[in-house]
Amino acid sequence: MSIVQCDVLIIGAGGAGLRAAIAVSEANPQLKIGIVSKVYPMRSHTVSAEGGAAAVIKEDDSLEHHAYDTISGGDWLSDQDAVELFVNQAPKEMIRLEHWGCPWSREQNGTVAVRPFGGMKMKRTWFAADKTGFHLLHTLFQTTLKHENLLRFDEWFVTRLLVEDNRCQGAIALEIATGKMTAIKAKSTIICTGGAGKVFPFTTNAAIKTGDGMAVAYRAGIPLKDMEFVQYHPTGLPFTGILITEAARAEGGYLLNKDEYRYLQDYDLGKPSSKPVLRSMELGPRDRLSQAFVKEQEKGRTYEGEYGHFVHLDIRHLGEKIINSKLPFVRELCIKYENLDPVKEKIPVRPVVHYMMGGIDTNIEAETVLPGLYAAGECACVSINGANRLGSNSLTELLVFGAIAGRNAANYATQQNGFSKGLEAQYKNEANRIEQNFLKKKEGKVKIADIRKAMNNTLEAGAGIYRTETSLKKSQEDIQELKERFKYIKMDDSSITFNTELIAALELSCMLDVAEAVIQSGLHRRESRGSHQRTDFPNRDDEKFLTHSLAYQKEDGPPDIKFKPVTITKWAPGERIYGR
Amino acid sequence: MKDLITLNVFRYQPEKSKEPTYQEYEIPYHKDWVILDALNYIKDQIDGSLTYRWSCRMGVCGSCGMMVNGKPVLTCATFLESYTPGPIRIEPLENFPVIRDLVIDMSDFLEKLKKVKPWIIRKDVGSEDREYLQTPSQLADYKQYSMCINCMLCYAACPVYGLEPEFIGPAALALAQRYNMDSRDEGKNQRMKALSHDTGIWQCTFVGDCSAVCPKNVDPAGAIQRYKVEGASNWWKTLLLPYASKD
Amino acid sequence: MEGLQTYKRKIGIFWWTKRLSHFRFISRELTSIAVAFIAIELLLLSKAIMNGEESYQAFVQSLTHPILIILNLIALGGILYHSITWFNLAPKAMVIKLGENKVPGFLIALGNYLGWIVISAIIVWSLL
Ligand SMILES: Cc1cc2nc3c(=O)[nH]c(=O)nc-3n(C[C@H](O)[C@H](O)[C@H](O)COP(=O)(O)OP(=O)(O)OC[C@H]3O[C@@H](n4cnc5c(N)ncnc54)[C@H](O)[C@@H]3O)c2cc1C
Ligand code: SF4
Numbered sequence A: 001m002s003i004v005q006c007d008v009l010i011i012g013a014g015g016a017g018l019r020a021a022i023a024v025s026e027a028n029p030q031l032k033i034g035i036v037s038k039v040y041p042m043r044s045h046t047v048s049a050e051g052g053a054a055a056v057i058k059e060d061d062s063l064e065h066h067a068y069d070t071i072s073g074g075d076w077l078s079d080q081d082a083v084e085l086f087v088n089q090a091p092k093e094m095i096r097l098e099h100w101g102c103p104w105s106r107e108q109n110g111t112v113a114v115r116p117f118g119g120m121k122m123k124r125t126w127f128a129a130d131k132t133g134f135h136l137l138h139t140l141f142q143t144t145l146k147h148e149n150l151l152r153f154d155e156w157f158v159t160r161l162l163v164e165d166n167r168c169q170g171a172i173a174l175e176i177a178t179g180k181m182t183a184i185k186a187k188s189t190i191i192c193t194g195g196a197g198k199v200f201p202f203t204t205n206a207a208i209k210t211g212d213g214m215a216v217a218y219r220a221g222i223p224l225k226d227m228e229f230v231q232y233h234p235t236g237l238p239f240t241g242i243l244i245t246e247a248a249r250a251e252g253g254y255l256l257n258k259d260e261y262r263y264l265q266d267y268d269l270g271k272p273s274s275k276p277v278l279r280s281m282e283l284g285p286r287d288r289l290s291q292a293f294v295k296e297q298e299k300g301r302t303y304e305g306e307y308g309h310f311v312h313l314d315i316r317h318l319g320e321k322i323i324n325s326k327l328p329f330v331r332e333l334c335i336k337y338e339n340l341d342p343v344k345e346k347i348p349v350r351p352v353v354h355y356m357m358g359g360i361d362t363n364i365e366a367e368t369v370l371p372g373l374y375a376a377g378e379c380a381c382v383s384i385n386g387a388n389r390l391g392s393n394s395l396t397e398l399l400v401f402g403a404i405a406g407r408n409a410a411n412y413a414t415q416q417n418g419f420s421k422g423l424e425a426q427y428k429n430e431a432n433r434i435e436q437n438f439l440k441k442k443e444g445k446v447k448i449a450d451i452r453k454a455m456n457n458t459l460e461a462g463a464g465i466y467r468t469e470t471s472l473k474k475s476q477e478d479i480q481e482l483k484e485r486f487k488y489i490k491m492d493d494s495s496i497t498f499n500t501e502l503i504a505a506l507e508l509s510c511m512l513d514v515a516e517a518v519i520q521s522g523l524h525r526r527e528s529r530g531s532h533q534r535t536d537f538p539n540r541d542d543e544k545f546l547t548h549s550l551a552y553q554k555e556d557g558p559p560d561i562k563f564k565p566v567t568i569t570k571w572a573p574g575e576r577i578y579g580r
Numbered sequence B: 001m002k003d004l005i006t007l008n009v010f011r012y013q014p015e016k017s018k019e020p021t022y023q024e025y026e027i028p029y030h031k032d033w034v035i036l037d038a039l040n041y042i043k044d045q046i047d048g049s050l051t052y053r054w055s056c057r058m059g060v061c062g063s064c065g066m067m068v069n070g071k072p073v074l075t076c077a078t079f080l081e082s083y084t085p086g087p088i089r090i091e092p093l094e095n096f097p098v099i100r101d102l103v104i105d106m107s108d109f110l111e112k113l114k115k116v117k118p119w120i121i122r123k124d125v126g127s128e129d130r131e132y133l134q135t136p137s138q139l140a141d142y143k144q145y146s147m148c149i150n151c152m153l154c155y156a157a158c159p160v161y162g163l164e165p166e167f168i169g170p171a172a173l174a175l176a177q178r179y180n181m182d183s184r185d186e187g188k189n190q191r192m193k194a195l196s197h198d199t200g201i202w203q204c205t206f207v208g209d210c211s212a213v214c215p216k217n218v219d220p221a222g223a224i225q226r227y228k229v230e231g232a233s234n235w236w237k238t239l240l241l242p243y244a245s246k247d
Numbered sequence C: 001m002e003g004l005q006t007y008k009r010k011i012g013i014f015w016w017t018k019r020l021s022h023f024r025f026i027s028r029e030l031t032s033i034a035v036a037f038i039a040i041e042l043l044l045l046s047k048a049i050m051n052g053e054e055s056y057q058a059f060v061q062s063l064t065h066p067i068l069i070i071l072n073l074i075a076l077g078g079i080l081y082h083s084i085t086w087f088n089l090a091p092k093a094m095v096i097k098l099g100e101n102k103v104p105g106f107l108i109a110l111g112n113y114l115g116w117i118v119i120s121a122i123i124v125w126s127l128l
């Protein structure tokens, strides 16, 4: 039996996890910090973020504006105390990152430059060309290297939490290279495992975004909050789902339908003008833009290609110089993956799944309902993003709430002494489960890839941009059936050395859990709000649904759904107005 | 164009055999598939035991580097089309120990990374309310060296690293330069100490292949040569003016 | 990662024949033999000059031997190759900025070539 002990355990080494690690170390350099990640930290998905990170820094802007944009963007489902804390901390966090060396793009006078972004009333998005997430992640990772009390478990996969005496005491993880299971005991634990876009077929998300952290928390009895809110990004490349950042529109790109027409003007998003106008047209929020696409498709005004319908994003008029200086990665991606040069040609795009607004339920201290367990980043739901996240709020959220989680977990760890007795038994059970259900499994017949594909398709069909009672019910039936079939998966690989098939199977089981929560929460929210659009309940219903949904796992079948009220401080629910 | 293409893949399965073998897979050919799509097809449809790393599929996470027909490339950014009619030979990155199939052991690099102190070093931390100023031109001085995705292609291309594994190597040295040339940093001398001994810059014999294979135009060879020029001139300075150079 | 059986590939002594770039690199390294050859020849020449007119004539005479002519031609080729590859690499080590923009590499290489031509011209002129 293999056991490691630390004071604070962080699961996930993306932006949120690394920021949390630094916060723990700064709060108390004496603490031993463990940080587990299923990939090397610099491979974490934060690396793919392109456009930027929002924080108020310029004279003409105000915290009030940032808060209002976030809350109206989230269709009034954001907790306003969390948003106020968030916009308040945002500039400090961004400056810290600057002090750690992040290569932010600059103005001539040496101050950081900011760009406009969808749904934001002011220019407040800090950017490092269009590789913001990449620079943010590498800066954080390199900065953690100077902290000696940090113990990294690179390429270790967490399979469950250690919970005993009503507190979280670490997690069990599998070292991928050797197949060894280890109990990592910790006085407090932070989950920072990112999103779960891979439950859908077309997504900007990387292969690793399979919702593992959400699933392990859910299995430990912690509710998943607001899971029905899944963000479609309006501009992904059709086959690969590769993201063309919102910055392309912020710099002045147009969305054109088959008739070369800027169709957004037909959807109450303002009048077209040649220069980008904030909170208008192409700079409207993502949910509204993705929904407009579906309507255009219904009207037969989109192109049809090998990989489904698409429209065009046109940035040719920006000119080569702007494209090279502000959007070099967009150009690189188009040339490398779509074989076209956006300086000369229009880019084919379609809405693709991008971000999970929902996640592990936490309060504004990043605490979950289980003592000793914290969550931050995309896997968590604080919630600042409400029913629709604004672009460039997520990277900032990683920093703000990663740091808060780190400080609180450090504090909690210092107050604990010792661990419960029952942990050994949990370890044995879990090691046994992995061995019997996967490695030593004999008669499987269903391919992992087949279940994954069926899951993807049923989510797209039943829980996509537009949903109905019938479509959601059908999807839930499918998922429950797939969970049953999962018990009979076929394993080609029984090796203990770097068994990626085992990892794929474990990830799939996590995705199935996340999927059932997404669908069930959607079924119970009988209204349309932000990214959750029910054609059978087309209006927002503040009377009944100004509430967060909470999905609790059941032994069998779909989860129980409960609701809890949204925190409103200053901004009474109003109409979302764009372009007017 | 024919519809099938053959991949000849390096297999090393330590629990089965101490020696590697090559396995042939015939897969459907798609014009818009990259090598990684082909590997994923094999894993999903033909052989679930084939082992390799990948994640972002957009050339930015740095996981998917392999040797394709003897050259180190990112497999998510390399189309099958460039290798028609095949067969295509796929091997793990050269110069690294192989854990299994196409997965290499890169823990050595992570150790080395720490040695170059890749973080901002300065005496005075400055105000927490204001950013340090840095003009676009100062940013341009180091920007290129900050673009490294740690994909290890340059290590696979570097014969010096192959022959002398102690060599700190191209990406780590480029990263040291990235911080040295950052106007916010004051740690140059500390880093120079780590880098001027014989496993550092002087081991590089300027083959230049690291820069040729780098998918992000980092130009580690250039970074190292600039370092050498500086290292040499520092050496002369300390020789001629022993009291002038201070930490 | 204890207990891991990694496989280490061996590097054969002919590793440099497998890739054109490695072959070119080894060739460049080998041209240093040519440089050494010319250096020794120059040393011998100056020794001959110091020993007087007669030994100088004898040395020059011996240089007309076909084998030496061939060796010298090879050395010239080697040195040219060495210089050209070196000048082409020089922009990597020298980054010159004019305002915000880097001076493009080929201009730096061009500068080196010009310097080379000017110095050679001065030597030729002083000899005539
Ligand atoms: C293409 C793209 C572009 C984006 N652009 C922007 C943008 O411009 N601005 C913005 O604000 N947001 C953007 N986002 C959103 C933002 O990037 C993400 O929400 C954010 O990076 C998530 O960070 P994280 O730290 O929560 O998780 P990740 O960075 O996803 O990290 C998750 C970590 O958890 C680890 N992990 C997961 N499961 C396990 C397990 N079972 N065991 C062990 N470790 C595990 C992983 O190894 C990884 O280290 C973008 C997203 C995408 C997909
Ligand atoms: S320098 Fe280039 S080739 Fe080397 S690791 Fe970095 S990105 Fe890869």
Ligand code: FES
Pocket: B054, B055, B056, B057, B058, B059, B060, B061, B062, B063, B064, B065, B074, B075, B076, B077
């Ligand atoms: S998969 Fe990320 S770089 Fe290729």
